[in-house]
Amino acid sequence: MDATALDTTTTALLLVDLQNDNAHPDGAYASFGAADHAREQDLVAHVRQLLDWARENSMPVIHNRIVFYPGGNFGGANAPIFRMIGPESLKLGSWGADALEGLEAMPNEPILIRNRMSSFNGTGLDVLLRNAGVTTVVVAGVWTNMAVEHTVRDAADHGYRSILVTDATSSINADWHDAALNYALTNIAEFQSTGQVTGTAA
Secondary structure, three states: OOHHHOOHHHEEEEEEOOEHHHHOOOOOOHHHOHHHHHHHOOHHHHHHHHHHHHHHOOOOEEEEEEOEOOOOOOOOOOOHHHHHOOOOOOEOOOHHHOEOOOOOOOOOOOEEEEOOOOOOOOOOHHHHHHHOOOOEEEEEEEOHHHHHHHHHHHHHHOOOEEEEEEEEEEOOOHHHHHHHHHHHOOOOOEEEOHHHHHOOOO
C-alpha cells in the first residue's frame, strides 16, 4: 500500500528493543554481529527520522524494551533465545538495557518493559493502542527475525494493519534480517522504507 494512504491520526510508531546491548558496538551482543548489522542498516539514523516524523504529526510513540529481571530465573529456559538473555545482558536498570543514544523516550511516550519476545506479551500495549484509536502500527527496532517478527505477527492477530520499516530494523546479520522480510512475514505485514513511511523517499 502506498505511503500516502497512511492516516497519521490512527497510526502509532512502535519501537522494539532499541537498547544498548542489542545494537551498540559495546553491547552484549556485538560479538554476534548485531552492532555491525545495525550500522549497515543505518538503524539509529533511520529510527531517529521516524521519531521526528511521528512527533511532528503528534502520533503515539510507544517504546518497548526486553529485560532480564535479577533475583531469579524469571526469564525461563524453555527456548534458546531466553537462555541468551541475562544474567548481565539486558539487566533491568543497567546501561545495556537502556535506550540507544538519541532514541530515548519523551516524557509523554510510554516505555513498556517485558521479558518475552512480542511487545504485546505481558504488556498493556493492545490496551494503549485501542485507547488511542490506533488501527495501524509502524514497527521499527531489533531484531527483525525475533522480537520485531513476534510483535508484527501479534499486531496482525490483534487486528492492526502492520507496516515493518525495512531499513529501520536490524538483526544479527543480513541473512537473518532477509529471512524475516522475504519469507516469514510476507503475508503478515507491509514493507516500507523510512523514506516511504515519512514521505521523503526520492
